[in-house]
Amino acid sequence: MKFEDPEGATLLDPDEMYGLKFDHIRTRAELDELEHTNITEGLRWLARRCGGNSLNEGFIRTLHKRLFGKVWDWAGTYRLHEKNIGIVPHQISMQLHMLLENAHLWAQNSIFEPLEAGARFHHRLVQIHPFPNGNGRHARIAADIYLADYFEHPPIAWASGLDLQGDNARREAYIAALRAADAGDFEPLLKFVAGNGGAKM
Numbered sequence: 001m002k003f004e005d006p007e008g009a010t011l012l013d014p015d016e017m018y019g020l021k022f023d024h025i026r027t028r029a030e031l032d033e034l035e036h037t038n039i040t041e042g043l044r045w046l047a048r049r050c051g052g053n054s055l056n057e058g059f060i061r062t063l064h065k066r067l068f069g070k071v072w073d074w075a076g077t078y079r080l081h082e083k084n085i086g087i088v089p090h091q092i093s094m095q096l097h098m099l100l101e102n103a104h105l106w107a108q109n110s111i112f113e114p115l116e117a118g119a120r121f122h123h124r125l126v127q128i129h130p131f132p133n134g135n136g137r138h139a140r141i142a143a144d145i146y147l148a149d150y151f152e153h154p155p156i157a158w159a160s161g162l163d164l165q166g167d168n169a170r171r172e173a174y175i176a177a178l179r180a181a182d183a184g185d186f187e188p189l190l191k192f193v194a195g196n197g198g199a200k201m
Helices: 028-048 057-068 089-108 114-128 135-151 169-182 187-194
Strands: none
Touching (some): 057 135, 114 169
16 A cells, blocks of 8 residues: 655655554545544544643653544554654654753743744654654644643644645645754744734634
8 A cells, every 4th residue: 555645744664554543545535534534533632621731742642642543553652763754763752852841941931932932842843753654733733732831822824724734835835944944944934833823722
């Protein structure tokens, strides 16, 4: 089984494909539909959430499992293989812990304005790439939770009414902004998030 991925998407290893819980899936469109349904359920779970610390590894893993756990066996589990993006697997836990500590300090000490803090948190989480797949969607939602929990700020309108997962100009701008941030230039990513304002929660 092989899917055609949009530019910037993570390619799944053949052994990870066996984690798919539905044998009948044959096309990317079918997989996208399953994942969309699971993500919708995960967002309902988030809406019922009452407090708790969102800047810890347990929450980050639980969030991924809630978003993708009905589709993939490995949801919420750190990847074990190197990818075309992401740090080496054995550093994931340590680097994620450092990110979460930094994000807490950014908020506690007002190091960055809320949108910049959210953008930097999102970028580093994508850069770490903790899971076999679903990292972009997971990191966008995690960044919005961070903005809400620590800054009382509305979420970023990442898609701005478009399909960010599709191969379109908006996704290309998003990927280009992340790659610029990889090289230390955060301006394109800050313009991307600031240009969206923020969706009302």
